[in-house]
Amino acid sequence: MKEVGCEPDRVTYCTLIDIHAKAGFLDVAINLYERMQAVGFSPDTFTYSVIINCLGKAGHLSAAHRLFCEMVDQGCVPNLVTYNIMIASHAKARNYETALKLYHDMQNAGFEPDKVIYSIIMEVLGHWISG
Numbered sequence: 215m216k217e218v219g220c221e222p223d224r225v226t227y228c229t230l231i232d233i234h235a236k237a238g239f240l241d242v243a244i245n246l247y248e249r250m251q252a253v254g255f256s257p258d259t260f261t262y263s264v265i266i267n268c269l270g271k272a273g274h275l276s277a278a279h280r281l282f283c284e285m286v287d288q289g290c291v292p293n294l295v296t297y298n299i300m301i302a303s304h305a306k307a308r309n310y311e312t313a314l315k316l317y318h319d320m321q322n323a324g325f326e327p328d329k330v331i332y333s334i335i336m337e338v339l340g341h342w343i344s345g
Contacts, residue, residue, distance in 0.1 A: 228258065228264075230246050235265060236268070243265060244265065247261065257285075258290065259285075259291065259296060262290060262292075263295050263299060266278045266296065270302075271303075278300070278303055279300070282296070292320075293325075294320070294328065297320040297325060300316050301317055301334055301335070302334055305334050305337065310342040311342070313335075314338060314339075317335055
């Protein structure tokens with residue numbers, strides 16, 4: 215792209231991050247994320263959500279949670295998808311208390327839970343109560 219004089223914009227970076235992350239090339243996706251910021255483009259909710267999702271699925275939950283906190287600290291507002299990803303990742307890792315806290319944070323942010331979240335929260339409560 216650069217060889218023909220076309221500089222990537224934020225949308226290009228986000229698309230490349232999404233493609234690489236979903237293909238399992240997390241290291242490339244994170245490199246693109248860092249490069250995007252280095253050239254002056256701020257990640258948006260979609261970009262954060264893609265990387266957070268891939269980190270969570272790859273078992274890097276603490277890195278996913280740090281990125282989620284960075285997102286909020288940077289003033290980028292999580293959406294329902296972002297909360298779904300975080301709640302599901304913490305539930306899968308049996309971090310039930312954190313999953314429930316995120317669920318309450320999601321509601322306090324004005325989001326209504328969907329079928330996916332209700333299903334995850336019912337499972338979390340079942341484990342949490344019996345555990």
